[in-house]
Amino acid sequence: MTMIAYPPKPSPGDRVAVISPSSGLPGLFPLPHELGLRRLRDEFGLEPVEYPATRTMDSTPAARAADVHAAFADPSIKAVIASIGGDDQITVLPLLDRELIRANPKPFFGLSDNTNLLAYLRNTGIVAYHGVSVMVELGRPGAMHPQTADSLRAALFTSGPYELRPAERFNDVDRDWADPATFDREPPSRPGSGWSWVNADRVVEGRTWGGCLEILGWLLMADREIARDPAEYDGGVLLLETSEELPSAEEVFRTLRNMGERGLLGRFSALLMARPKTWSFACPNSPEEGARYAAEQREAVLRAMRVYAPEATIVFDVDFGHTDPQVVIPYGGTVRVDGPARRVTVTY
CATH class of the missing domain: 3.40.50.10740 (Murein tetrapeptidase LD-carboxypeptidase, N-terminal domain)
Incomplete structure (x- = not known):
């Protein structure tokens, strides 16, 4: 260990x-x-x-x-x-x-x-x-x-402990970095919807692992920086977020399925799933299209977790991914996921 x-x-x-x-x-x-x-x-x-x-x-x-x-x-x-x-x-x-x-x-x-x-x-x-x-x-x-x-x-x-809170407003639409006018004002935002909880009847406290889902898939394929003993992750908190490349719901499911088949997914007692970015310059979704993308991604995650980690506590739309604002999560540090109180506390 x-x-x-x-x-x-x-x-x-x-x-x-x-x-x-x-x-x-x-x-x-x-x-x-x-x-x-x-x-x-x-x-x-x-x-x-x-x-x-x-x-x-x-x-x-x-x-x-x-x-x-x-x-x-x-x-x-x-x-x-x-x-x-x-x-x-x-x-x-x-x-x-x-x-x-x-x-x-x-x-x-x-x-x-x-x-x-x-x-x-x-x-x-x-x-x-x-x-x-x-x-x-x-x-x-x-x-x-x-x-x-x-x-x-x-x-x-x-x-010490630092309690995370849902963002009241958020943004995931980018502006042109090459244009000086971009930096004259803050980006627009829209109302957040809070966190969504699954299996929120328990308290989980453990060390974190995870990150950007696409990169984790590459690490798994290259067999790099994955613990040789999967027990390293037992009782831990899995962090997952997706990038501005907007991976499809099917790609998200398949990556999680393969983590499950490798014996990783079921090791974690909780999953923090970041609010997904739903807009990019290559795919400028409308708010309605973005909402549909986010809903499809959530169902893909649930589909995999139901099979490989059905008891895990899941918190959706935590603000640590490619959206704004973004909170810092200790990687390898301790996170407490308190389902009954609907609280997430990290240790910095």
Whole structure:
């Protein structure tokens, strides 16, 4: 059984690494990136330090692995934050020095393709943090969402319990990062519908694993960063979210089915399923089309869980995925899912 510990926290005034272990999109879209860097300085009191591949598109896996190593090895760096996600971080994993990283534990923040590093760090014995990238959440037009900012501040600087709450309003429609006018005002939002609970007659407290469903499917196919002993996940809390690529309900079901066939799905006592993103530039759904997409995804999840984990407590529409606001979830850390009280509490 892997022993997992929370790494030391940064303090205001500390230096934090900003890296691009997936994609060098800051080089193509500097506006949200530089806005995110300013907010790290001005609103969180941290000094961001960029690494060579941060703004380099098509950098090699070796170059990105070198940035990861440099960030963790530098004793003056107190946390590591991903600029954005991407789609090929899995090629970086075999190049990482696990002993170097284990000897220099630091909080790492990221999501989406950064599911790779989150799973890697958990297997290395380090609690990481699912959520918040420099370009998206820190670089949000107009202002950071207060719910995101409060969660990030708590995860960065405090230890102990933090109660998550449903977003009263949310957004999942993007605007053009290349257009300066995008950043003149906050994005529009629409009313949230709260969380939906299934099997909410119990209290589950356990360590988390999961992340972006598409990336988990890739890790399963490549047989990387999945615990060799499935008992590692017994009684845990599974985190799942889907990306802006809007995977079909059938793809969601098949991925979960295959996790079930591998003996993973039934190990978890609870599932937190993030509010799905339902709009993208490639698929600009109307609100009605988006609602239908979300309903179909929920039924796909339920269809798989009924077969492989029928007793698990499920909470739908938790705000930790590709939608706005976004709360931070400790990855490998402890989450308490209290069904009777309808409360979710994370431990930062």
